Amino acid sequence: MKGFRPAPLIVGTSERWRAIVGALLGIVITAILCRLCADTTAVWLVAPLGASAVLVFAVPASPLAQPWSVVGGNTVSALMGVLCVHLIDDPALAAGVAVAAAIVAMFALRCLHPPGGAAALLAVLTHASSLDFVFFPVLVNSVLLVLVGIIYNTATGRRYPHSQLVERTNVPTSRFSSADLDAVLKRYNQVLDVSRDELEDILHMAEMNAMERRMSELRCEDIMTRDVFTVEYGTDLQDAWELMRRHRVKALPVVDRQRRIIGIISLADFMRHAEVDRSDGMRERLNLLIKRSGNSHTTKPEAVGQIMCHKVRVISANRSVGELMSIFSEHGHHHIPVIDGNHRLAGIITQSDFVRALYRSGGVRP
Template sequence: MTRWGRIMRALGPAVGRPPTREMLRACIGAGVGLTCCTFLVRLTMTPANAAGPDPTLLLIAPLGATAMLAFAVPSSPLAQPWAAVVGNTVSAFIGVVMVMLVAEPWMALGLSVTCAMIAMMLLRATHPPAAGVALGAVLTADAVREAGFSYVFSPVLLDTVLLLAVAVVYNRMTGRVYPFRQPVDHGPRTVEGAGLRPMIKSADLSSILQRLRLDVNIGPADLARLIDAAHSLAAEHLFDGVRSAQIMTRKLVTADPQMPVSQIAALFRLHKVRTLPVIGFDGAFQGLVSEADLVRTLHKPDSAGDDNMLSRLLRASRDVVEPVAAEVMVTTVGTATKDTPLGVLVDLLAEGDQQAVPVLDAGRMVGIITRADLVAALARAQSVAELPADTPDEDEDDPTDTLNQKQQKTT
């Protein structure tokens, strides 16, 4: 890219075009909120002196900017209730003080904005439209001087609160989260998700944003969402080209929902597996039963210490009521499709709570991927990638060919 091309790109739009529905949603909400504020201003303020500008009209300008933030970008830290209410109110107070103490208008204009910015930063209430509130108070000095400090309460505080109350109701009615998402500890997800997600506390997320000086642009909760999305995308591209269908086991050993746990234990020992999928009588996948599930179900603290667990499982049929698969299986598990990328499977199985990932097609199980299948595929890919470049690959249909080619390029 040429120098002029880089300059033009830097001067171009920095955000994407929002969907038409979102644009209409934000614009209608802002219009409703500002209309309510205009009526409140007229009800609470006495008519302006005809000799000077009407301060109520100048107030609508910064409130319009507040409405833009609260309705169009409700996730921004700048749009949150604390920032808007405290920012507008303290700026109005500073504007009135400057009108009362500083005789020169040109000096009062500069001092009002400067002091308002300092106060907002100290109070952690950065709200850009509030600088306009302080400026408007100085521009309408005669009317504001007559109203005194009551101007801070009405119309500034009242109108800001009203506007934000409308924003809270309207945003929630139209599917947006406002006020701000409260940050929570960012940890791994094990169900229907992927991404190598180490535990990150909310305080650490806030510290990262402050260190990078981004805390006024994005909140900790939204940063956590970005981390989740980035991890998921990275997992999908970890081993591009290798899908679940290429490494899954198609010969399935399954259990039905009413199978006693003693028979399930026998299947574990016979087929040397650690996880069995439970398939309903209609052929639909219902859950997974692992050795750990059986141990949790049948472990009895008062049992003889010299009995091994497998023997106890095989003798479970002697109990008066023997548990069945439907009672011990785990139904909330991560699943995959034939097209799920290998990187997602690596991530999901690495988290430790699942020993296997069912591969489903329209709710029916078509295969299963165990940790052993995953390790074998990765080991095969690594061993082939380490071969000399002129060594022919005899297995032309090896499902890890695409992965091997990618790793050879990177090494």
Template sequence: MQHSRRRWLFDLLGINLTVVSVTEKLISALGGAIGIAAVVLISQALLPNATGTPLLIASMGASAVLLFAVPHGPLSQPWPFIAGHLLSAVIGVSCAQWLGTQWWSAAIAVGLSIGVMHLLRCIHPPGGATALTAVIGGDAIHALGYQFVLLPVGLNVLVLLIIAFAFNGLFRWRRYPAALIPRPPVPVVNTHSHYQPPIIEHAHLVAALSQIDSYIDISEQDLLRIYELATQQVALSHRIAPPIIAVGHYYSNGRFGSDWEVRQVLRIQIDDMTQTQYVSFRRVTGHRRRSDGRLELIDFQRWAAHEVIRDENSWRPVDDECVETNNQ
């Protein structure tokens, strides 16, 4: 009971419990430090006379977190990183010059940047800070005008991108961009029409994530949901025809966890006015167990993955050896 309450509190607060080794954490910290140091040193070397010109913008610190702590995350990849910063810089400078540097101009710059990044599939959260800097960064930033997009933003982005590629490339499991990671062979999937993938639990996810040994920018709940939806698509793609619905028989939707359900067909009736067939049923397992319902026959067939029969404490598909392990 205490463990479940603690899990609930962690989920509520958004505390990520991904298992990552100390070595991986130290590598991430070292990479971020090297990346920012390189940006400053290279900027100083290339712009020795840039007195009063900022050589580093603060949003690069946030980008360093993504590129070195979450190098495989979708928000860390080159297109979001490059376009997110440069487009936001253009929007920020434009707002500063056309709308002024008031608080509402800063708000518009950030909002527009988010919208454009969404539209162009280049969401990179530090880009919002880049747009904000262009508006409220002070006289030194405002004096640069659109040059701010290239120096310092463009130069910062280029240097940090090169360092992320080189540093993460030193480690086989940390290749950057993520497309450079060697892909494991695709497992052979049982394509039997009644095949039901095994249920994944929290312990299985913990074990799998510990083998990846990298921070994953997705919640455990989302991982489970993605797995469930993907396996449903596999089941649908291999299903030859909907099951025949018969009175007194039991049918399952083949889903997992709280969405799993078994229904018993009570009656099949035809509406005299519309000539539509309806199925009256009772839920015998699942979240709404022992409640009754009614659907059109065609909708019930779409819901039903297969017919099932009782097998001791489990339900198994008819004429199939795969057992649904959910208990009543």
């Protein structure tokens, strides 16, 4: 029985009023113009046009509401109804065949439009035996309604006609491709009352919103590496280098005795002081930098504090992971030390940790 419960409409008040005013103007303008052109005894407005107005103004992005669907669907369906009036004597049978034939024709011409079934049925019930009924009022009504729909929807910020075949140049980064969506729609094998490009945009936006929500819920302490290898200001460069090589890390936070961060030393610091930009004797210069000189007085750097970077970007353990996005992507950082409430080192977040968090925030697990 839950299937009979109507789903809530997630549409704002302004959009509802936009649709209401649009349908009002569409029917009024179409009716006035057709009444001026019709004879006094002729029918100048058909009831299925009311259903067409709902689609054109309330759901202008729907494939069922596009100009060709409205004009082609109503017109060809009315034609099927007129033909059934001529070919079938029983009105009940003619009504059923007319609606079925209208659906066949609309599928064949790619102009599926629900009010078209009503147009076919109306032709049978009113015994419309003349083709004049197809052209006026059905065709003229549909054309005028579409023209009003184009003007009104465009003026109110809605794309109409809404192209159903869109070539994408800037495809959003996502875990699924257009080919994946096409494959799913093929398996789904049902007519959707939403255009394919709108559906793809909705899925992309939902995925991005889910990722942002998960990222905002994650804290730095949830993804950081807790076992951090550290050095002190006076640690020999050779010891620091061997520590980095042994544990395959590219940076070491420099801390004092209270584990407060006073700097960071990275592979780039070693390379810079070894002058790797010079191609000759690079290995020898690096070995000379790392190796202890054994002299009490020397101009060569011997300790970590002499080559480390003193300006260190840190982040608190309770901060959102989403704040790291700009730090890693725009500022060129590769390692962000994490501090606790007492400003002591609690962990470190590397680019690998951050990428892993991004991967998991998309809802996919290895």
